[in-house]
Amino acid sequence: MYRIENDLLGDMQVPANAYYGIQTQRAIDNFQISGVKLHQFPEFIKGLAYVKWGAAETNFQLGLLDEKLKNAIVEAAKEVVAGKFDKEFPIDMIQGGAGTSTNMNINEVLANRALELMGYQKGEYQHCSPNDHVNLSQSTNDAYPTAIRIAGVRSNMLLIEHLKDLIKSIRNKGEEFKHVLKMGRTQLQDAVPMTLGQEFEAFAVTLEEEIERLTQNSNLFLETNMGATAIGTGLNAAPGYAKLCAENLAKVTGLAIVSAPNLIEATPDTGAYVIYSSALKRMAIKISKICNDLRLLSSGPRCGLNEINLPPMQPGSSIMPGKVNPVIPEVMNQVCFRVIGNDLTVTMASEAGQLQLNVMEPVLTYAIMESMQLLSNGMDTLRQKCIEGITANEEHCREMVLHSIGIVTALNPYIGYKNSTKIAKEALETGKSVYNLVLEHNILSKEQIDDILNPENMLAPKKG
Incomplete structure (x- = not known):
């Protein structure tokens, strides 16, 4: 069953039960690009609905929209926010038209739902028009980027919660492993002893730094160009609309939204997206590095480092019996690669702006939306x-420390550089462990060397 709607290009059939209308239908037909649909990013849909909600309240307060229409549009917007x-x-996330299809999608859905709430049929736009009422005092060029910004702030809050959960889990492992002595490495070579707990705590700390970066950068989204309409001049918006609309958006979203000081500058400006995307990339690089470390530390089990065991998630080979691969760090690596690639997309898309849009x-x-979604899902999985x-x-970690040449660096303050060099050389030539050679040459007692290598004594600088 269909209903007939018309626009500039003529008549078109729209599914009778659809809340969207003709311009959304044209976008469905025109943009079969990524296969990723707008409904896969619910926070973006909520952002669009908040924009229309705030605009309706503003238009009513300025005497441009009657109370019945305002109430119907606001109620419809609240239902969209509720999912x-x-x-x-x-419609496809990748589309031509600078987001016009997306803006008309929300306009049509709200108009048709408002019509229902007022007792009319879908498509009876003379009573509530997607353009004349829902889009009143707006353009795609201010409504669409404002929705992105609202969605960005809200999605960032959710992303940080996923990040905090991951940090807590890693920190718990740091506490669990605080007594496990192991060899630290630089350039993939033995360096000096440390604890496995220190290694995991360092993972937690480096990710904890990203909370502030993400929050700081997402705050740039709080500046809106609502009231700019087409290019920032405010054509077709009433005097005072921009400031009042920002205040209404702040009220309905609970976010500290403010109006941009220069709407002509703010309309084509995508700097906030660039810097926020770079924060996502920075976090992805750190997470990917951690996953690289987890794969190295668990390598083996017989012919690798084998310092930790990752939980076995699936058989690792169709030809090698008994093989179990680190599939979860691997998939998280791939998530991070995608996020890093998305940052380049954001960079190029931002650079491609021309003149006033x-x-x-x-x-x-x-x-950006995909990066946040991938990171959230990936961090939960990890x-x-x-x-x-x-x-x-x-025990394996400790044995590697005791047999490592690198242990001599930890002993150096106690036995002197000359003795340390002699022991290291002999260990390399004979294959004997530094630990045993120090005992063999009566340089330190077993009690002394064990005390030096006690995990508690490896946690911080210590006077020799």
């Missing part, structure tokens, strides 16, 4: 299916 109509956003915001939006189940091969 009731997510499936009514079936950046028409590449759809792919920019897609890249935490639940890998970090929480890691165990340490404590």
